[in-house]
Amino acid sequence: MKLELVIVDDSHLWLSLAEKLAKTHPLVRSVLTFEDSYDAWVHIQIAKPQVVMSDIEMPGMNGLSFLEMFADRLPFISSSTKQEFEVVARELGCVDFVSKPFTKSELHRALDLVYYKIYGKKVSA
Template sequence: MKLELVIVDESHLWLSLAEKLAASHPLVGKITTFDDSYDAWVHIQINKPQFVISDIEMPGMNGLSFLEMF
């Protein structure tokens, strides 16, 4: 079974690196990336991925506040 992963980070460089690293793992299937935590939150509420990786320091909402929304 392949797992769905969401990656949230405002840095496009880090998003790209994290996505490439995750894609190399045999258990990871679908990878969705977001540079905005609010857009990610909506996607997560609708799609219910198995894993979420989030940056801690983000503009607008930090990673800990993002996790508290769940």
């Protein structure tokens, strides 16, 4: 039981970092990335991935819009350079919030929380 993760971020730098770090998590099966929020929106509706990590501040459809549309159906990890978005993101239903710049351990902890939410099992160290 491994996770299928979609990462959405308009910054190529943050997108590639998140992808690289997520792929090192032992319980992540696959990572698909999107720089365009509208392309991600279409994919999420069709493919119904297990978990989505989304930047809050993006042009077009932002991360809060994603939470409003999908948080009741999919576990979300929200991310931003602005810590003040955490409260709103959690109110909208994100499982965890990671502040940029984030570390490997912070991202892995967020993925552990999502895994627990989906499967009801804690990740073994």
